[in-house]
Amino acid sequence: MAFGVPVHHYPLALSVGKPFNEINDPSEITDFNGFVGGVHILGEGNGTGFATPLAFQTDMGFMQGEFIGEDGEHHNRTFVFI
Amino acid sequence: MDIYTGPVGSNSLLQQIHDYSPGIPPSGLFWVVSAPHDAVQVHLGSGTASVQMTDVPVIDAHDIANALTGGLGSTIPPIPPIAPVPATVSFDIQWSNVLEQAKVTNDMQAFTGQFWKTGATIKWSSNQEGFSFDSEAPNPTRNIYSVIGHEHSGAFFH
Numbered sequence: 001m002a003f004g005v006p007v008h009h010y011p012l013a014l015s016v017g018k019p020f021n022e023i024n025d026p027s028e029i030t031d032f033n034g035f036v037g038g039v040h041i042l043g044e045g046n047g048t049g050f051a052t053p054l055a056f057q058t059d060m061g062f063m064q065g066e067f068i069g070e071d072g073e074h075h076n077r078t079f080v081f082i
Numbered sequence: 083m084d085i086y087t088g089p090v091g092s093n094s095l096l097q098q099i100h101d102y103s104p105g106i107p108p109s110g111l112f113w114v115v116s117a118p119h120d121a122v123q124v125h126l127g128s129g130t131a132s133v134q135m136t137d138v139p140v141i142d143a144h145d146i147a148n149a150l151t152g153g154l155g156s157t158i159p160p161i162p163p164i165a166p167v168p169a170t171v172s173f174d175i176q177w178s179n180v181l182e183q184a185k186v187t188n189d190m191q192a193f194t195g196q197f198w199k200t201g202a203t204i205k206w207s208s209n210q211e212g213f214s215f216d217s218e219a220p221n222p223t224r225n226i227y228s229v230i231g232h233e234h235s236g237a238f239f240h
Contacts, residue, residue, distance in 0.1 A: 002150055003147050003151050003156050005106075005150040007150070008111070008112040009112050010191075012226070012229065013226065013227065015229075020182045020197070021185065021186050022186075022188075023197065024188070024191065025233070025235060026229055026231070026233075028111070028112055028113070029111070029114070030192070030193075031238065032234075032236065032238065033235075034233070035122070036195070036230070037131050037133070037229065037230040037231070038228065038229050038230075039225070039228040039229075040228070041203070041225050041228075042090055042091055042093065043204070043217055043221060043224040044217070045215055045216050045217035046215070046216050047213060047214070047215045047216075048212070048213045048214050049213070050087075053218075054085050054086065054099075054215065055085070055088050055089060055092040055093065056085050056206075056215075056217060057083075057084045057086070058083050058084070058173075058204055058206065060133070060173070060175060060204075062117070062131075064119070064124065065232075066238075068237055077116060077119075078117045078118065078119045078122050079114050079115065079116055079117060080117045080121065080122070080135060080138075081112075081113055082083060082102065082103055082104055082114075082138065082140060
């Protein structure tokens, strides 16, 4: 829960400092069989109206493969976590 | 995808000025969009992967509190309500340079798989009425944590 809202996501930042074989599930969907990826990057860039660089944070990922949908059927799709 | 005032590493709620996400549908599916199959390329044998998408429709909720509450803000900490506005984002994420490999099994989270901890870079941009953002060139030193792998979860666990 965050701000009273259920959050179905394990931030990669929670895995920093833990043994790699104890990472949290990087996938945003369950009943899933496929490729998964996650990335957490801090950087900077330029934004309209700002004379100095702005900071950014990206916590993103992907899922590609088979999953069981809410309809109970097996599907094969690609998803991106933004 | 979040933007903050301040130097690299600034990521406090009070410094946040943009928060891009696809939103949360009634199903609870969290900040996820369906993508073309070829938007994602994975080569676990070489420890590489990529995600490339252009002009993905999202909402800018201004900050994480308004992103999660649907624009209702927060009382603790005090964050004023801000209505989301439409935006688009484009991004090119590259995973490479294997640092560690492990088989992971987590009974509590009901998933198992083979995973590679890697380096990663991103180049991304956003566009909306009155504001656009263009990130710095891909920079491997900005990576905090990156992983790719193949997993089985839920009904596919074990």
